[in-house]
Amino acid sequence: MRFIKKIGEVLFLLLPIALIAIDLLVISIPSWIVVTLLLIDIILVARQIISKKKKTRYNVILGVAEGAIVLITLFGIYCNPYYNSISFHNDSYISEKADRTYTYRQAKQDIDTIYRYLKKDHPIYIKGKPEEETRKDIERAYQQVLKELKSTDHITTITVWTELEKLLASLHDAHTTAYWCSEDKHYLKYYKEHEDVGDKLVKVNGVALEDLFASHKNYFSYELESLAMDKLNSCVISLEGLEFLGIDVSQGTTYTYENQGVEKDYSYTLDDYVTYDEYQKYNSEDDKKAKPDQSFVRYKLDKEASLGILTIDTCTINKVYRHTLNKFFAKVKQNNIKHVAVDLRENGGGNSLVINEFLRYLNIDKYYGGSSKWRLGFLYIPDSNKGIVNHKKDNLMYQGDVYILTSVNTFSSAMMYAEWIQDNHLGKIVGEIPGENPNGYGDVSIFKTPNAKIYAQISTKEFFRADSNNKDNCITPDYVCDSEKALDKIYEIIEGK
Structure with a gap:
């Protein structure tokens, strides 16, 4: 007993x-x-x-x-950056409905919740004097957000999202951002039709996108303006995105498209914005080129050009990725392929171990993967860049040319993919500058506000690029071109050899 x-x-x-x-x-x-x-x-x-x-x-x-x-x-x-985080929860990732209303007190509680975690977990609050002015900017942004909320008669879920993102945007950290998650988001039904015929959106309600961006820069978390502009383009094609930007759509929306130097206006009503499922159904019926379901990692060989193209849509390290990679390089060896291109143009990141796995097929003994500092409460723990021993796949060793295709959407671990290849002089980057600073923040912890259920991710680490002697704050491609033309550029490079 x-x-x-x-x-x-x-x-x-x-x-x-x-x-x-x-x-x-x-x-x-x-x-x-x-x-x-x-x-x-x-x-x-x-x-x-x-x-x-x-x-x-x-x-x-x-x-x-x-x-x-x-x-x-x-x-x-x-000290644990994941305390009260939903990062490892089985969360539904569904926010409150866009038009739900809140009191000022409820909205302030949501803002204060994320602001508290921001101070607790983000490295910027432990770096001392170098970031003192940035911290003052964040505090000023916080006070301005509360002022705007207090003067707002009708606070909705979208209002809370907008004001929270304004607060987080003051850090200029693309990883630290807020987002509204919903299955009820409404998209412009005819957006893809315009895109398919080569129409370029240039104005919304008579305001040029460049002017709209200039007046709404503080609405987006970004490090490079190209990423913020891409976020703006995503916002203006949805009803909730337009509301996020404060654009009145009650009387309809006029989009101005340009094609071959000619501008034309198209006016749409609220009924022209449909849910994602309706949008997909409408466009898949008209799009005879609709793609079948495909894996996040896939490849194809162009034997005539001696080119193998590996497409990775998300940095996920699992059996599928490892098996596909192994099969790809087996085919490369079998067909004596001289050029390998890794397409990361639509890859928003994930687990950086996908890079290590890829490098196992290259004939290098050691490479550098950058360094970092991790904030754990009052501790700021460094991870030095001592170099990584490469555990090579000797039976499938590849010694040809490597190209990485990038766009502004190549982000986080996908950006690191391009960074490690470039900084270790293992290949060439082709396309657009990825939308992130290699000397920036990342490795986020995700939180959810108590009332509007807005999701916010907060960086917990500071990263430094693989080549510590390279002070560039972006990954500049060796061959700069529009991302849509990156693959064509690779063919051009191969033909010139």
Whole structure:
């Protein structure tokens, strides 16, 4: 009976740590609950030790264990960047409906929640004087957001999203951003028809996109303006995106398209914006080139040009990726392919281990993958760039030319893919400058606001490019061209050899 009692005491003592694990993997738990249990733990252990006049081995072990539990719990709450995060939860990723309304107090609670996590987890708040002015800018942006909310009579979910993104945009960190998630987003039904005939959108309601961008720069989290402009283009083709920008669409929207130097206006009503499923159905019926379902990683060979093209839509490291990569290089070897192109033009990132796996097929012994610093509360832990030993696939070693196709949408780990190839002099970059600074922030923790259910991701690491001597704040392609023409450019390069 006494043994069972002691087991019960031990389990109760471990409860604060268990709650942190539950918070990490299942459901967010308010820190005050964990701290309260921890204080109860401390009181119970103190009473246990004080009640015994003589020191026993059990009490000594109990005291040491409680000390460890206190340190682990406090670290888990205040230094762990994933505390109260939904990063590892099975979350639905559905925000409240766009037109739901809120009081100023509710909207402020949403803003304050993310602002608190921003201060707790983002590296910019531990870097001291070098970032002091940026922190002041963020505080000014916070005060301006509250001022705008207070003066708004009708606060909706989209309003909260807009104001939260304005706050996060003041960091100029493309990874730290807010987004509204919904299956009810409405897209301009005819957007793809314009795109298919070569129409270029140049104005919305008579305002040139360049002017619209100039007046809405602070609405987007970005490092390079090309990425922000791409975000603007995405916003103006949806009803909720237009509302995010503060554009009144109640009387309809006029889009001005340019084709071969001629501009033409097209006016649309609210009925011309449809849900994603309706948009897909309408366009797939008219698009005879509609693509069948395809894997995120795939390849094709052009034997005549001796070119293998590997397309990676997302940086996911799994059996599918490894198997496809192995099969690709087996075909490359079998057909004596001299040129390999990796298409990352629509890749928004993911796990950087996809790069390491690719490099195993190249005949190099060692390469550099950049360095980083990880913020864990009051700690800022460096990860030095000592070089990575390459565990080569000797039976499928490739020694030909390597090309990386990029666009403004090549982001995060996909940008790093191009960076590592360029900085280690392993190949050539073809296309557009990726929309991110290689000396920037990343490795995000994701949070959800309590009322509007807006999602916000916050960087926890600072990254430095693979070639520490290269001070460029972007990955400049060796061959700069429109992303749509990048593959044509590679054929041109091959033909010129």
